[in-house]
Amino acid sequence: MPSPVMVAPYWVDDWYADNQTASTTLTSIWYPTNDSTFTVSSAVPWQHWTYTGTSTPTSMPLYLRQTIMRQQVLMVDPQQEAPRIVRPHVRSSKSQAELQARDLLLRCLSSEQRASLERDKWFVVEGRSGRRYRVRDLGHTVANIDVLEGERVTHRLCGHLQDGAIPLADHLLAQKLMLEGDEDSFLRLANRHAGAW
Amino acid sequence: MNILDKTGHTKIGWNPNNEDEVEFAREVFEEKTAAGFRAFRIRDGEQSTRMETFDPSAREMMLVPHLRGG
Numbered sequence: 001m002p003s004p005v006m007v008a009p010y011w012v013d014d015w016y017a018d019n020q021t022a023s024t025t026l027t028s029i030w031y032p033t034n035d036s037t038f039t040v041s042s043a044v045p046w047q048h049w050t051y052t053g054t055s056t057p058t059s060m061p062l063y064l065r066q067t068i069m070r071q072q073v074l075m076v077d078p079q080q081e082a083p084r085i086v087r088p089h090v091r092s093s094k095s096q097a098e099l100q101a102r103d104l105l106l107r108c109l110s111s112e113q114r115a116s117l118e119r120d121k122w123f124v125v126e127g128r129s130g131r132r133y134r135v136r137d138l139g140h141t142v143a144n145i146d147v148l149e150g151e152r153v154t155h156r157l158c159g160h161l162q163d164g165a166i167p168l169a170d171h172l173l174a175q176k177l178m179l180e181g182d183e184d185s186f187l188r189l190a191n192r193h194a195g196a197w
Numbered sequence: 198m199n200i201l202d203k204t205g206h207t208k209i210g211w212n213p214n215n216e217d218e219v220e221f222a223r224e225v226f227e228e229k230t231a232a233g234f235r236a237f238r239i240r241d242g243e244q245s246t247r248m249e250t251f252d253p254s255a256r257e258m259m260l261v262p263h264l265r266g267g
Contacts, residue, residue: 096205097205099205100206101201104199108259141267142267143267158267160265160267161201162264163202163203163262166201167203167205170201170202170205170206173201177259180244180246181237181238181245181246181247185235189265
């Protein structure tokens with residue numbers, strides 16, 4: 001008897017998005033049918049996923065989702081002779097990503113930082129050196145970090161994630177994490193700009 | 198564990214009592230940090246700190262991809 005096979009009623013990303021609560025062990029439920037040892041590689045654009053559980057699956061592992069979410073997923077319907085391609089149903093993934101990144105940023109800020117960001121579009125971070133930095137939400141990341149001496153801006157820093165396609169809020173979060181947890185590295189990589197122009 | 202990416206981040210959770218899940222999370226952590234991602238531990242009300250090794254007991258951690266000067 002063939003293994004049960006899932007035919008996604010919609011794109012796998014949607015499948016996951018609609019079932020975010022459960023978590024499952026990747027290796028026990030999903031695996032590529034051509035390899036019983038699970039591996040995820042972005043170098044493999046196509047993969048053939050078979051559901052081997054006995055009940056309706058309720059979740060899609062997160063890492064799998066990340067790997068395949070922008071790819072077409074080949075699903076096999078056992079009732080059909082030939083594999084059938086389930087076309088990705090692309091929805092507003094960019095705005096969804098922005099919202100998700102914003103939520104994460106807000107969750108990682110203190111209540112004071114959160115209030116400041118909502119009110120003033122900036123929040124202040126203190127590095128291990130005791131130096132204070134004002135991270136500004138300007139809608140971009142060009143020189144958006146003020147280096148403060150008291151309330152005076154001595155100069156500005158420009159350092160951000162290499163990948164410009166990552167949502168802005170993730171850039172701000174990365175800046176906060178670096179300034180708090182790896183200040184020296186950030187100061188080495190960031191470019192300095194004059195305090196005012 | 199949250200990995201910052203184009204989707205707004207990818208989250209990987211695990212049950213500390215489930216060896217398979219912990220091992221999977223550890224593999225992802227090591228793969229990403231080997232590729233240059235920086236890992237940070239997040240604690241409520243405290244500064245974030247760098248993590249060099251995976252700690253399954255960490256309640257929250259972030260993996261940050263490459264940064265560059267602008």
